[in-house]
Amino acid sequence: MGAVVAENVRRSFDGREVLAGIDLTIGPGEFVALLGRSGSGKSTLLRAMAGLDSGYTGRLRVPGKRSVVFQEHRLLPWKRVLDNVTLGLRNATAQGRAALGEVGLAQHERAWPVTLSGGEAQRVALARALVREPDLLLLDEPFGALDALTRIRMHALLQELCGKHEPAVFLVTHDVDEAILLASRVLVLSANGRLALDLPVDLPAGRDRGTPGFAALRARLLTELGVSEEPAGVSVAR
Amino acid sequence: MALTQATGAAAPPLVDASAIHRPRTLLVKLPRPVRRAGGPLLLLLLWQLLGDGRILAPPSAVLAAGWELAETGELGVHLLASLTRVAQGLALGIAAGVLFAVLAGLFRSGEDLLDSSLQILRALPTLGLLPLVIIWFGVGELPKVALVAYGTMFPVYINTYAAIRGVDAKHVESGQTFGLGRAGLIRHVILPGAVPGFLVGLRFALTSSWLIMIIAEQLNATSGIGYLMNQAQSWYRTDIIVLGLLIYGVLGLGADVLVRFLERRLLTWRHGFGGA
Ligand SMILES: Nc1ncnc2c1ncn2[C@@H]1O[C@H](COP(=O)(O)OP(=O)(O)OP(=O)(O)O)[C@@H](O)[C@H]1O
Ligand SMILES: [Mg+2]
Numbered sequence: 001m002g003a004v005v006a007e008n009v010r011r012s013f014d015g016r017e018v019l020a021g022i023d024l025t026i027g028p029g030e031f032v033a034l035l036g037r038s039g040s041g042k043s044t045l046l047r048a049m050a051g052l053d054s055g056y057t058g059r060l061r062v063p064g065k066r067s068v069v070f071q072e073h074r075l076l077p078w079k080r081v082l083d084n085v086t087l088g089l090r091n092a093t094a095q096g097r098a099a100l101g102e103v104g105l106a107q108h109e110r111a112w113p114v115t116l117s118g119g120e121a122q123r124v125a126l127a128r129a130l131v132r133e134p135d136l137l138l139l140d141e142p143f144g145a146l147d148a149l150t151r152i153r154m155h156a157l158l159q160e161l162c163g164k165h166e167p168a169v170f171l172v173t174h175d176v177d178e179a180i181l182l183a184s185r186v187l188v189l190s191a192n193g194r195l196a197l198d199l200p201v202d203l204p205a206g207r208d209r210g211t212p213g214f215a216a217l218r219a220r221l222l223t224e225l226g227v228s229e230e231p232a233g234v235s236v237a238r
Numbered sequence: 239m240a241l242t243q244a245t246g247a248a249a250p251p252l253v254d255a256s257a258i259h260r261p262r263t264l265l266v267k268l269p270r271p272v273r274r275a276g277g278p279l280l281l282l283l284l285w286q287l288l289g290d291g292r293i294l295a296p297p298s299a300v301l302a303a304g305w306e307l308a309e310t311g312e313l314g315v316h317l318l319a320s321l322t323r324v325a326q327g328l329a330l331g332i333a334a335g336v337l338f339a340v341l342a343g344l345f346r347s348g349e350d351l352l353d354s355s356l357q358i359l360r361a362l363p364t365l366g367l368l369p370l371v372i373i374w375f376g377v378g379e380l381p382k383v384a385l386v387a388y389g390t391m392f393p394v395y396i397n398t399y400a401a402i403r404g405v406d407a408k409h410v411e412s413g414q415t416f417g418l419g420r421a422g423l424i425r426h427v428i429l430p431g432a433v434p435g436f437l438v439g440l441r442f443a444l445t446s447s448w449l450i451m452i453i454a455e456q457l458n459a460t461s462g463i464g465y466l467m468n469q470a471q472s473w474y475r476t477d478i479i480v481l482g483l484l485i486y487g488v489l490g491l492g493a494d495v496l497v498r499f500l501e502r503r504l505l506t507w508r509h510g511f512g513g514a
Pocket of ligand 2 (some may be wrong): 044
């Protein structure tokens with residue numbers, strides 16, 4: 001039994017079918033990345049998994065303990081950082097503090113969200129997701145709005161935390177490199193609303209863009225996404 | 239500098255970056271409350287110089303009248319009467335406004351039932367109801383309290399209702415994904431999110447409460463600041479009339495200070511622009 005089981009999941013908006021029969025199983029602790037062009041329905045699938053949309057048909061089974069991190073941090077501006085992390089939990093102050101410590105923001109627990117930088121706010125959102133010890137962590141372009149340096153740090157942090165808590169992870173991203181770096185399996189959602197590709201990432205842990213096999217996988221995914229390979233020099237190994 | 243020489247372009251004149259948005263005023267060193275009082279004080283000075291007892295008594299005469307009335311205890315009685323009415327009316331009006339806003343904001347059936355009716359009633363001028371109110375409630379305290387309550391309910395209702403409906407759906411989703419139930423959503427997301435709108439409504443309510451009270455007390459009362467002013471009119475006592483206006487003004491200012499205080503306390507999370 002997996003952490004996610006989807007069978008023939010379909011979703012239409014105003015008669016237009018965005019998801020046209022998704023079949024997918026994600027195992028416990030598995031890290032899956034979903035790529036797809038803008039508007040292909042990635043967020044739609046993630047929202048269905050999050051329980052935020054009940055308008056789909058088909059079968060979709062997800063664990064009760066789920067957490068979501070979106071591209072925007074979505075912290076409640078009128079609650080201090082720690083209260084945001086423990087939102088909806090009872091007597092969770094100690095766990096909340098521990099989670100903030102894990103993302104390196106222990107000293108910000110009394111801060112208001114507006115005073116945080118983009119990267120800090122996103123780390124709080126990650127702490128808020130992980131303090132619930134989810135069996136399924138849903139990430140919808142969580143690093144999309146961050147600068148490149150912060151994104152690299154967030155990748156490392158996410159890997160560390162996922163190694164520790166071992167939730168199944170479903171990461172929606174635009175960034176092919178990010179998908180290959182983080183996930184153990186990469187899916188591509190095509191414009192016709194089906195999963196066009198489902199590839200394991202058979203690369204060693206601690207891989208980088210120079211790891212043998214990275215470039216080949218990258219090229220394959222880019223082709224599937226309908227983007228021709230960027231000119232050499234942009235993606236060369238260092 | 240080296241860069242300028244390298245490109246051969248002339249160096250533009252530079253200004254200190256911190257000076258660009260610094261408010262340029264002579265009074266900048268004074269504390270904020272003092273600066274805010276400066277304008278009114280200047281006005282007062284002018285008036286003292288030009289004031290005339292028959293047309294518009296100068297501030298000194300107004301103060302003398304105030305002192306006289308305070309000594310006899312008359313002023314205290316009237317002030318207390320007015321304050322009590324406004325406070326009672328406001329309390330009722332705010333409570334009703336918030337209650338209706340929450341009902342209409344949170345429940346579809348509440349909206350269907352309440353919103354259109356309230357929007358229609360709002361179109362009636364509150365003070366136009368005065369004759370009816372006197373017929374219904376006579377000349378006691380009730381008509382004045384009822385009128386203030388009625389008039390202040392609408393701004394509170396309209397602004398709070400709009401704020402509840404305007405709470406960001408993303409924040410509501412946030413609450414939902416993290417396990418808040420309906421009651422939790424209302425308590426942690428919707429009501430806190432509506433506080434800024436409520437405060438806007440409160441500000442309007444406080445202003446209109448005094449407006450209503452001034453008229454109501456002048457037409458139909460045996461006590462209160464408005465009554466005092468009406469009596470003074472018969473004796474051509476412009477000093478007492480101005481005193482009454484002054485008291486209304488000071489009370490209005492006090493209400494403003496109260497709302498500012500509430501905003502600072504309740505909206506610390508905003509850290510918005512507070513004015514230069
Ligand atoms: N609530 C909605 N009502 C109507 N149409 C919607 C709704 N939500 C999504 N759609 C449509 O479904 C399609 C897929 O949207 P979705 O947000 O899932 O795309 P996405 O793959 O996440 O894109 P992006 O990468 O840009 O975030 C889009 O064409 C969008 O307009
Ligand atoms: Mg999306």
